[in-house]
Amino acid sequence: MRRVIMNDPIVFYRREDGGVAAMEDRCPHRNYPLSRGELVGNSIQCGYHGLTFGPDGQCVYAPGQDRAPSAAKLRSYPVVERGGIIWIYPGDPADAASQPVPDLEWMTDPAWTPWIDGSIYLRCNHQLLTENLLDISHLAYVHKTSMGSDPDRIAASETTVTPFDTGVRRRVRIADIPTPSLFAASALVQDRIDQWTESWMIPGLYQNHTRVRPASSLSWEESGEAPLQNRSFHGIVPETESTTHYFHGGARLNVDVETITGEKAHEILEEDVDVLEAIQENQQFVDGRPIVNLRNDGTVMQWRAVLRNLRAPKAA
Amino acid sequence: MRRVIMNDPIVFYRREDGGVAAMEDRCPHRNYPLSRGELVGNSIQCGYHGLTFGPDGQCVYAPGQDRAPSAAKLRSYPVVERGGIIWIYPGDPADAASQPVPDLEWMTDPAWTPWIDGSIYLRCNHQLLTENLLDISHLAYVHKTSMGSDPDRIAASETTVTPFDTGVRRRVRIADIPTPSLFAASALVQDRIDQWTESWMIPGLYQNHTRVRPASSLSWEESGEAPLQNRSFHGIVPETESTTHYFHGGARLNVDVETITGEKAHEILEEDVDVLEAIQENQQFVDGRPIVNLRNDGTVMQWRAVLRNLRAPKAA
Amino acid sequence: MRRVIMNDPIVFYRREDGGVAAMEDRCPHRNYPLSRGELVGNSIQCGYHGLTFGPDGQCVYAPGQDRAPSAAKLRSYPVVERGGIIWIYPGDPADAASQPVPDLEWMTDPAWTPWIDGSIYLRCNHQLLTENLLDISHLAYVHKTSMGSDPDRIAASETTVTPFDTGVRRRVRIADIPTPSLFAASALVQDRIDQWTESWMIPGLYQNHTRVRPASSLSWEESGEAPLQNRSFHGIVPETESTTHYFHGGARLNVDVETITGEKAHEILEEDVDVLEAIQENQQFVDGRPIVNLRNDGTVMQWRAVLRNLRAPKAA
Known part of the structure; x- marks a missing residue:
């Protein structure tokens, strides 16, 4: 699903293990929203030309090319799911692990x-x-x-x-x-x-x-x-x-x-x-x-x- | 009632004597339109936090405070009602009395x-x-x-x-x-x-x-x-x-x-x-x-x- | 009919000989779109005050005036109709004749x-x-x-x-x-x-x-x-x-x-x-x-x- 957060379109989807992936909601080829594409295993495939991205934002498949273009790399976001709420960290990913995440245990x-x-x-x-x-x-x-x-x-x-x-x-x-x-x-x-x-x-x-x-x-x-x-x-x-x-x-x-x-x-x-x-x-x-x-x-x-x-x- | 005139939101209401009061249509606390509040006698009360203003735009009541804040003073407008039309004067209020007001006596x-x-x-x-x-x-x-x-x-x-x-x-x-x-x-x-x-x-x-x-x-x-x-x-x-x-x-x-x-x-x-x-x-x-x-x-x-x-x- | 092309409103109409006239879609008097007016022979008449323009954009009639104002002259466009498509040339009209126009003969x-x-x-x-x-x-x-x-x-x-x-x-x-x-x-x-x-x-x-x-x-x-x-x-x-x-x-x-x-x-x-x-x-x-x-x-x-x-x- 697509959610624009602070003017930043982000696509969220569930990997096969149930975890949540979050990355820029645009294919870097022509800026079509990935959220309008389809899930293919752990990846999401663009509905315009078929470019396919792993949960880390890296392109893993481009139709008709032997190798996916390595430059096709989207920003992905660290995600934590807790108490029914999905949190992303929009700052430096290296700092994400040390961020406190509220626990709505009640x-x-x-x-x-x-x-x-x-x-x-x-x-x-x-x-x-x-x-x-x-x-x-x-x-x-x-x-x-x-x-x-x-x-x-x-x-x-x-x-x-x-x-x-x-x-x-x-x-x-x-x-x-x-x-x-x-x-x-x-x-x-x-x-x-x-x-x-x-x-x-x-x-x-x-x-x-x-x-x-x-x-x-x-x-x-x-x-x-x-x-x-x-x-x-x-x-x-x-x-x-x-x-x-x-x-x-x-x-x-x-x-x-x-x-x-x-x-x-x-x-x-x-x-x-x-x-x-x-x-x-x-x-x-x-x-x-x-x-x-x-x-x-x-x-x-x-x-x-x-x-x-x-x-x-x-x-x- | 609210009327925006030349980009200026103005609230109009009738005092108990039937005369018309006109002032800025915003509570100076959080800019909520006073026109969405309620009349209390000759005053108008904000529907957000209850601040209440007299027809001259001066705040006369703030819930939980002994004294209404004197700085809470809205611009009010000189008003004339004639021939079924309500006129306000947006210039210097001191000049208002000398302004000609059309009389639709016919x-x-x-x-x-x-x-x-x-x-x-x-x-x-x-x-x-x-x-x-x-x-x-x-x-x-x-x-x-x-x-x-x-x-x-x-x-x-x-x-x-x-x-x-x-x-x-x-x-x-x-x-x-x-x-x-x-x-x-x-x-x-x-x-x-x-x-x-x-x-x-x-x-x-x-x-x-x-x-x-x-x-x-x-x-x-x-x-x-x-x-x-x-x-x-x-x-x-x-x-x-x-x-x-x-x-x-x-x-x-x-x-x-x-x-x-x-x-x-x-x-x-x-x-x-x-x-x-x-x-x-x-x-x-x-x-x-x-x-x-x-x-x-x-x-x-x-x-x-x-x-x-x-x-x-x-x-x- | 009116068509805005590259931010330029243009009115198109058919002359009595069936040919197409194209000119600015505004009366130069008060900018009312001519396309909302009426055809009068080979001319188009503004629906606001009746100014009337020939297919070359020149004003030919102004109600109540002996002579139409010569300054009332709209830009007109060279037009070619070919294969069911109407083409205008938005550049220098002197160059229009030498422009290739696609022929959808098929x-x-x-x-x-x-x-x-x-x-x-x-x-x-x-x-x-x-x-x-x-x-x-x-x-x-x-x-x-x-x-x-x-x-x-x-x-x-x-x-x-x-x-x-x-x-x-x-x-x-x-x-x-x-x-x-x-x-x-x-x-x-x-x-x-x-x-x-x-x-x-x-x-x-x-x-x-x-x-x-x-x-x-x-x-x-x-x-x-x-x-x-x-x-x-x-x-x-x-x-x-x-x-x-x-x-x-x-x-x-x-x-x-x-x-x-x-x-x-x-x-x-x-x-x-x-x-x-x-x-x-x-x-x-x-x-x-x-x-x-x-x-x-x-x-x-x-x-x-x-x-x-x-x-x-x-x-x-």
Whole structure:
């Protein structure tokens, strides 16, 4: 299959041993996408003139020639498949092995019930999505009828942000709010809840773990396991400057309500899509005008600092 | 509601006293259009994070913060509502009060029967529309089956153009032409008519007053009231370099035929739309090639001179 | 009718004597396309204000003016109509008469049965199409189910390329291949065939003549007339950098199968369209990356050399 990632067309296919190969999605002869060709054993054959490439991107066959041209060599990408997600490393392949790859082990924990949303094609820049995910206070407005509750209490929630080398971790405790409709049917909570959310954002992946319990004055550490819990992952794959692939799934624990499903999650995400695409469209007219950040934007500001640091030239 | 005017997105809403507020259509926090939010009393609340703005563009509420951030201040526009049209002043607000605002008092004159066409979204530059409206001779071709008649007599009509500070006034007398089909069913005229049209064009608004009577040799001044009369306004609101909002309505007097209606007017305007959009599309290929003006383009030439003068730097 | 050729809109119409006039497709007054106007005898009248132009591009009538403005003069193009194809000469008109114009006399040879495909609007640059036509080896892949056969034998076919001033001639002998499905139902060949194709490419026109016979060891010269023969022409008319009009037709000789028809040819061409448009789309991402040419690209390389030579400045 073809996926354009950061303006780079890449073809993915499975080798005979089940592993994943990833390389430039173009035949170097006339730039026809290899993804429109056919698999031949461990190789992929171009549908235009039949040039055939191994999983390392090297041409192994050219019709009518005794030897495949050695110059016909495509860039291939180191691939890791973990927790149902396929990762490629677009940097120097020599560095690939030492890169940390997130392990969504909880997605396969038998105690949890997984749900899959799938993917959304988003007509906006990936940063709009990333910063939307790092932001708590929009729950009260964009998701008013599902996850929303008292806007002032949500916006004034207790937040701890811990930056690390490649991202940020955040803990948010939203205390004593009227139960959002998403949890309202549950027998495990009453009219008011505490909602604790722990999140991790690294470039391309956001995960969170939300714990919901009846409102109380217990601290994060004092409390035992919460009766309602949900985890989710959000894969953010930039396609171009103005389009993004958005992948989404999760798992729930001990939830006695049927509302936390892939279908419901998709509805909620579509509310974000409406907002983000409207911002992207508005930017063509208002980009560059003065922006005001709010007290709640601390997580976003720390995230931007981590990105600046990741992009800075490194000392030898 | 949102309206992009000259690449500037503007949100319009009604205050509780019925007056109109107009300001930048973006929340200064993340550029989400305020027009997608909700009215809260005299204010408008952003649908993304709840920031709320008064009609002067000042932020009056930010969820979770004791004080709204004073830096969150949007540009607002002076507004006048007159004759069913809402005007904003995009220049220095201090000059707004001294600007003349056209009064379409005839639209509410009980002796006249108003008709409304509505608006058309035009995929062309606003100047193509403006100059189309200032031009009489296209009636014989573009509107051949409605307002058209003898092309030579229309093109050779008696025309007086009077420029003023901000526009032009024009009187046209088309003498002794076969009655256009638009008026043919009327008992008030016969086979041939005189058609006298007085027009006013200022930037953004064209008005005209057409008088139709049986062909005779009376001058403009000698003649009394004509039996068939129609007035119309044409609002020209540039959206971008290549798109224009076009508003249209009018009123008729003593017309015994049912053909001058909003619906019929819309059909006639669609004939212009076809022409103007085809020119816009052709310009991508032929813009810059030599242009020939005709004897009939005097009004357009005087209008262009008025615009050049309006745009020229003013002495202190 | 309107046709944009190399970003140049041109209107074509028939004079009263049946000859073809071709000129700029814009009225020089307001750039409205003349092709949306009406024919008036030998002239064409603009649908906006009625300016009327003779076949030489000179304005002959302007409504309401005694004399048509002499400055209203459009560029017209020398035209030749031959073999059902209309040719214009976009260079210096003084050179037009000495230009060779291809004569598709075989299209009207009564011994042959003509078939017409028609035209395809192609969303790609014309060079992608030209080089596709000069290339034999894609038959085995893109046209696998119609003209395709053993890819190695096709790619290793005997090819002679003869460049001339304005193009290339090529002879290809594909020897002893399993009969392609397009000819399989014929009683005139058996399981294996020889396929000989002679082609001529000049800028804008590709012609070929294919001869199919039972596989044998006879040379091109030794063999008499082949039992199955087909000729076709391919008109390549660049519209813009990224769009091309593609015209197609042909004639068959002694073919006892009903498979060589305009309809079938159209199906086969649509296979090329899929490939060429996918390449065009991929180019936005991969243009400029290293390209590898194959042994089979000799014809394309000689064609590119002819083009470079045609474009080079000429000595006086």
